[in-house]
Amino acid sequence: GPGTQQKDYVDGGVRYGTVTDLLSFVNLLSSMQAAALQQLPEEMGVLLNKKYMCVKNGRYQINMDVLLFPWKLTYKNHGCGLVPKGSFGKVHLAQDTTTRKRMACKLIPMENFKAADVEFQARFRHENIAELYGALLFDQSVHLFMEAGEGGSVLEKLDSCGPMREFEIIWVTKQVLRGLEYLHSHNVIHHDIKPSNIVLMSDKAVLVDFGLTVQMTEDVYTPRDLRGTEMYMSPELVLCRGHDTKTDIYSLGTTIIHMQTGSPPWVRRYPRTAYPSYLYIIHKQAPPLEDIAEDCSLVMRSFLERALERNPALRSSASELLKDEAINPSRDDQ
Numbered sequence: 001g002p003g004t005q006q007k008d009y010v011d012g013g014v015r016y017g018t019v020t021d022l023l024s025f026v027n028l029l030s031s032m033q034a035a036a037l038q039q040l041p042e043e044m045g046v047l048l049n050k051k052y053m054c055v056k057n058g059r060y061q062i063n064m065d066v067l068l069f070p071w072k073l074t075y076k077n078h079g080c081g082l083v084p085k086g087s088f089g090k091v092h093l094a095q096d097t098t099t100r101k102r103m104a105c106k107l108i109p110m111e112n113f114k115a116a117d118v119e120f121q122a123r124f125r126h127e128n129i130a131e132l133y134g135a136l137l138f139d140q141s142v143h144l145f146m147e148a149g150e151g152g153s154v155l156e157k158l159d160s161c162g163p164m165r166e167f168e169i170i171w172v173t174k175q176v177l178r179g180l181e182y183l184h185s186h187n188v189i190h191h192d193i194k195p196s197n198i199v200l201m202s203d204k205a206v207l208v209d210f211g212l213t214v215q216m217t218e219d220v221y222t223p224r225d226l227r228g229t230e231m232y233m234s235p236e237l238v239l240c241r242g243h244d245t246k247t248d249i250y251s252l253g254t255t256i257i258h259m260q261t262g263s264p265p266w267v268r269r270y271p272r273t274a275y276p277s278y279l280y281i282i283h284k285q286a287p288p289l290e291d292i293a294e295d296c297s298l299v300m301r302s303f304l305e306r307a308l309e310r311n312p313a314l315r316s317s318a319s320e321l322l323k324d325e326a327i328n329p330s331r332d333d334q
């Protein structure tokens with residue numbers, strides 16, 4: 001029963017465990033009353049990765065066994081050390097003091113924490129999804145340790161270096177499509193595909209922030225609330241009459257427009273100052289093909305037409321787009 005579960009954590013503090021152990025830990029957290037949190041040892045948690053994180057006598061102390069830093073971007077110094085915000089928390093750079101492994105650490109205040117934040121990253125593992133290394137409760141915040149994209153997110157790259165060239169966009173798009181193909185094959189919808197949720201490493205790009213992710217039980221997911229970031233939302237999502245994994249494909253299309261022009265769709269034609277919300281525009285207007293960059297190649301333009309197709313049933317899937325010539329430039333193109 002819950003009593004014994006709670007007991008064996010109080011003694012143990014921090015321990016290595018399996019994904020199942022981690023999921024029962026976070027579910028225990030979600031069900032714990034605030035009062036119960038007072039009597040806990042300094043920190044408690046389940047770490048999945050012995051190679052990267054070194055637990056000593058049931059302890060894994062912040063600022064002792066692991067240090068947290070604000071991010072210093074490799075290609076651009078953000079001065080104060082930017083701390084990017086996730087859907088519900090700040091993301092720091094972390095380094096285990098024994099293994100020297102550098103990780104991302106997202107701090108989610110206990111009151112905002114929900115098991116879903118961890119569940120999808122724990123259950124669905126893929127090279128284009130930021131790997132989860134462990135979860136720790138310390139000082140009223142859940143610390144999620146994850147694979148770090150030290151190149152920062154695509155949004156930071158766009159803000160620092162301006163619009164991306166087509167070959168860079170192709171490189172990012174392929175990785176995002178591989179991650180989406182994997183999630184969608186398990187009926188999982190990310191719900192928040194956008195530049196700030198794609199982070200860069202030296203050899204790959206990964207999807208982050210599964211705070212809005214859901215797994216469909218039927219063929220259609222009928223939302224209780226509107227999930228995602230307006231500019232990147234599909235028309236069917238805005239309509240709130242049920243949608244499926246294809247909504248992520250539309251959001252990838254709008255993300256590509258942002259990568260090639262430096263701005264999300266709509267904002268140049270409908271300035272934010274005049275339009276507090278874009279939901280009506282997304283609902284009424286045809287897909288934002290007018291916002292595609294002038295110098296966009298013909299093959300990439302037709303790729304975007306398939307990704308931004310208004311009717312989700314006719315819109316291409318991740319698997320179909322992975323075969324598209326726009327992201328598989330044949331030899332004679334080069």
Ligand SMILES: Nc1nnc(-c2c[nH]c3ncc(-c4c[nH]c5ccccc45)cc23)o1
Binds near residue numbers: 071086104106148156
């Ligand atoms: N919302 C969220 N949930 N999980 C993550 C996450 C996991 N691994 C990461 N690695 C890097 C960054 C990151 C974002 N912007 C940055 C700017 C500079 C440097 C690094 C970054 C974020 C993450 O982000």
